[in-house]
Amino acid sequence: MRYVLTRLAALAPILFGISLISFLLVHLVPGDPIVAMIGLEATDEAIDALRAKYGLDRPLWEQYTTWIGSVLQGDLGRSIQTGRPVAGMLLEALGPTIQLAVSAMAIALLIAIPAGVISAVRKNSVLDFGASFVALCGLSIPSFWLGVMLILTFSITLPIFPSSGRVPFFEDPFGNLATLALPAVTLGASLAAATMRMTRSAMLEVLSQDYVRTAWSKGLSPWRVIMHHGFRTALMPVVTLLGIQMGQVLGGVVITETVFSWPGIGKLTVDAIFARDYPIVQGAVLLTATIFVLINLATDLVYALLDPRVRSA
Amino acid sequence: MSVVPSTVLPSTGVAARTRRFAWLRATLFADPRATIGFLILMLVAGTALFGPVLHPYDPTKPDFLNALSPPSTEHWFGTDDLGRDILARVIAGAQVSLFVGLISVGGSATVGTTIGVLAGFYRGWVDAVLMRCMDVLFAFPPVLLALGITAALGPSLTNAMIAISIVYLPVFARLSRGQTLVARELAFVEADRAMGFSDVAIMVRAIAPTIAPPLLVQASLLFADAIITESYLSFLGLGIQPPQPSWGAMLKNAIGFLTLAPWMAWFPGLAIFVAVLGLNLVGDGLRDRFDPRTRLREGG
Numbered sequence: 001m002r003y004v005l006t007r008l009a010a011l012a013p014i015l016f017g018i019s020l021i022s023f024l025l026v027h028l029v030p031g032d033p034i035v036a037m038i039g040l041e042a043t044d045e046a047i048d049a050l051r052a053k054y055g056l057d058r059p060l061w062e063q064y065t066t067w068i069g070s071v072l073q074g075d076l077g078r079s080i081q082t083g084r085p086v087a088g089m090l091l092e093a094l095g096p097t098i099q100l101a102v103s104a105m106a107i108a109l110l111i112a113i114p115a116g117v118i119s120a121v122r123k124n125s126v127l128d129f130g131a132s133f134v135a136l137c138g139l140s141i142p143s144f145w146l147g148v149m150l151i152l153t154f155s156i157t158l159p160i161f162p163s164s165g166r167v168p169f170f171e172d173p174f175g176n177l178a179t180l181a182l183p184a185v186t187l188g189a190s191l192a193a194a195t196m197r198m199t200r201s202a203m204l205e206v207l208s209q210d211y212v213r214t215a216w217s218k219g220l221s222p223w224r225v226i227m228h229h230g231f232r233t234a235l236m237p238v239v240t241l242l243g244i245q246m247g248q249v250l251g252g253v254v255i256t257e258t259v260f261s262w263p264g265i266g267k268l269t270v271d272a273i274f275a276r277d278y279p280i281v282q283g284a285v286l287l288t289a290t291i292f293v294l295i296n297l298a299t300d301l302v303y304a305l306l307d308p309r310v311r312s313a
Numbered sequence: 314m315s316v317v318p319s320t321v322l323p324s325t326g327v328a329a330r331t332r333r334f335a336w337l338r339a340t341l342f343a344d345p346r347a348t349i350g351f352l353i354l355m356l357v358a359g360t361a362l363f364g365p366v367l368h369p370y371d372p373t374k375p376d377f378l379n380a381l382s383p384p385s386t387e388h389w390f391g392t393d394d395l396g397r398d399i400l401a402r403v404i405a406g407a408q409v410s411l412f413v414g415l416i417s418v419g420g421s422a423t424v425g426t427t428i429g430v431l432a433g434f435y436r437g438w439v440d441a442v443l444m445r446c447m448d449v450l451f452a453f454p455p456v457l458l459a460l461g462i463t464a465a466l467g468p469s470l471t472n473a474m475i476a477i478s479i480v481y482l483p484v485f486a487r488l489s490r491g492q493t494l495v496a497r498e499l500a501f502v503e504a505d506r507a508m509g510f511s512d513v514a515i516m517v518r519a520i521a522p523t524i525a526p527p528l529l530v531q532a533s534l535l536f537a538d539a540i541i542t543e544s545y546l547s548f549l550g551l552g553i554q555p556p557q558p559s560w561g562a563m564l565k566n567a568i569g570f571l572t573l574a575p576w577m578a579w580f581p582g583l584a585i586f587v588a589v590l591g592l593n594l595v596g597d598g599l600r601d602r603f604d605p606r607t608r609l610r611e612g613g
Contacts, residue, residue: 017449025465136597140590142541144548145564145582152575251456255545259568269457270549273464285461289453296452 003304007297014293019071022286023064026278076283081275086283090265094287096166097264100256101249103180104187105242112192113238116199120207120234121226131196138193143252147186147259154182164261183260187252191245198241202234209233236306243299250288344602350594357588361411364404372397372405373556381574391576393566399577402558403584409559410588413470413543414536417477422532424478425485430516430524432486433493444490447483455480459542463551470559473552477539488531492524499523530599537592544585560585 051057058066070077076086115135119128155163161182167175206212207230215225254266261267265284272280342348376396384391390399428447432440450458462476496502502519510518544561546552553559560581567577 013445014448014452017446018452021449021453022461025461028465136593137586137590140537140586140593142544142561142582142585142589144545144561145578145585148564148568148571148578148582152571152578156572156575247454248456251454251460254456254460255548258549269460273460274550281461281464285453285457288457292454293452 004301007300011293011297015290018289018293019068019286020064022282022289023067025285026282027060027063071286076286077279079272079280080277086279089268089280090283090287093263093265093268095264096262097253097257097266099169099180100183100187100253100262100264101246103184104191104249104252107184107188108191108195111188112195113199115192116196117203117226117231117234119196119200120203123204128200132200135193135196138189139197141189143186143190144255144259146189147182147256150182150186151259166262179260179262183256183262186259187249187256190252191249194245194248195238195241198238199234202237203230206230206234236303239303239306240299243296246295246299247292250292344598346594347598350591350596350598353587353591354595357407357591358411360404361407364407365401368398368400368404370398370401372401372558381570381577383574384576390580391574393563393574393577394570399563399580402563403560403580405558406560406563406581406584407588409470409553409557410540410543410585413474413477414539417474417539417543418481418532418536420474421478421481421535422485422528425482426489426521426524426528428482429486429489429491430493430520433490434497434512434516434520436494440490444486447486450479451483451487453480455538456542456545459546460549460551463546468551468554470553470557473543473546476546477542480542481535481539484531484535485528489524489528492527493520496520496523530596533592533599534596537589537596540585540589540592 048057056063067077074087076090078085079089082089115131119131122128151163154161162179163182166179169176207226212225212229215229220229253262253264254270256262257264257266258270265288269281269284269288272278272284374397376392376398378396379388379392380394380396382388382392382396388398388400390403393399393402428443432443453461459473459476459480462479463472466472466475497520502515502523505515505519543552544559544564547559547561548565550562550565553562555562563581564578567574567581570577
């Protein structure tokens with residue numbers, strides 16, 4: 001319990017820092033955002049009026065306190081392009097992003113955990129070398145290239161899956177899964193590679209421990225030794241890695257969603273950057289970083305739950 | 314982003330001071346993965362350096378009569394939508410990638426290590442303030458932070474490099490802080506202090522060389538990451554600006570011609586893959602050498 005409280009207390013300065021950076025990112029933009037918005041031909045009076053409307057004529061710290069005040073009430077401002085509330089647009093985009101991230105994670109775990117365990121148990125076998133080599137390749141392939149190659153193979157040469165867009169799940173579940181397939185594999189590949197390597201090395205470490213040797217010598221079945229004594233302990237570093245990997249996923253969705261025109265947070269952010277729709281960029285960066293921090297916190301807490309040593313430390 | 318555990322301090326004491334880089338040579342040729350990776354890197358670096366001499370095509374000169382022609386004996390990798398030779402552009406892209414990797418990781422390592430050494434050496438409030446700032450940077454998903462910074466500074470190769478450097482700062486700061494905390498208690502550092510050397514002299518002459526090996530391993534791992542991140546930014550249009558070629562920008566361009574000219578997409582991606590694979594192989598070899606647990610387990 002004390003551990004939970006300490007961790008929660010440490011959260012406050014981090015969240016403050018995140019909000020400060022998200023705020024400053026937009027205010028560091030070279031050039032006048034108002035001129036960028038309404039064009040160079042605007043009269044000085046029009047510019048001043050707009051500047052007053054958006055509060056840009058006040059000192060920076062005052063703008064920040066006003067902004068963070070409304071953020072805390074769930075108001076992230078309005079999109080410059082569409083005039084719609086940013087919070088609503090982000091919320092709308094969050095669903096597809098979560099679906100993509102969770103599917104990628106599921107694909108990664110389904111492949112990586114068995115592959116890592118088998119690799120470790122059959123260390124230095126052909127199977128191990130093969131799996132380790134594939135994992136290393138998976139880590140080295142840039143995800144957008146993998147995405148493009150998948151489109152070339154499975155949308156153009158063999159037209160099985162659509163190359164872009166998303167069909168909402170409740171409209172057409174099968175159509176939804178068809179649009180999900182390629183982006184999820186693209187995002188899941190590097191994740192699977194990293195998880196497989198971590199599972200393998202954690203298993204190797206655990207399997208060389210004395211208590212595992214004791215378990216073997218007691219004549220327990222291989223399944224019981226490997227899964228019960230080995231795998232459960234080896235899971236710990238893998239859980240930590242998954243938390244860190246969520247950062248990769250939240251960054252990776254930006255690329256994957258752009259390649260496949262998947263209507264999530266990542267695509268929204270990139271489109272907003274090119275449209276100079278700064279309230280959206282600000283809101284998306286703030287939201288994504290906050291989610292990332294909360295996931296990391298959750299990972300640490302799960303870790304503490306699994307390992308009593310951390311709690312007392 | 315691969316991170317070296319901050320507790321690893323390979324060889325401490327006087328030995329580390331005298332034979333500074335012998336370990337690096339030993340590792341590159343002892344571990345087969347590292348050797349293969351090193352050879353791949355030499356190939357990529359050689360391509361970047363000598364490619365323009367061996368393959369004298371202008372990577373930015375359009376040749377509309379030969380636009381979108383498939384790989385042939387004249388254009389090994391084919392040509393793009395403006396008839397530019399793709400091999401020449403891949404070679405020019407290698408120069409960009411290696412340059413970006415070197416500058417951004419080098420810059421990040423220099424600034425990040427300075428922050429980490431200051432924090433670890435002085436501890437107290439210096440440590441608290443510097444490391445809390447690093448924690449905040451670390452709280453952003455790396456690609457997103459790079460994206461946000463480039464968007465704020467404006468799209469250009471220089472700004473992409475600045476963004477990538479900032480993203481890796483906390484990695485170097487945390488690692489070097491941990492190492493410094495250990496190093497400052499070593500006998501020869503205390504001896505330097507007893508002899509009345511200034512703080513700066515101790516940090517530069519005693520601590521920096523001692524903590525260098527794990528930082529170099531970290532740098533080699535992040536080099537691969539930096540190349541990928543640059544290609545992401547260029548792919549999104551936030552990095553290098555046309556007509557200058559970069560692997561990521563070439564892929565962005567290729568998207569519009571996937572059915573007509575798939576070779577436009579094959580080669581730049583393959584180039585990123587090969588370069589990153591080489592770096593990862595070297596990084597793996599170095600890391601295993603450094604993690605004492607792996608060394609015990611593998612019996613090497």
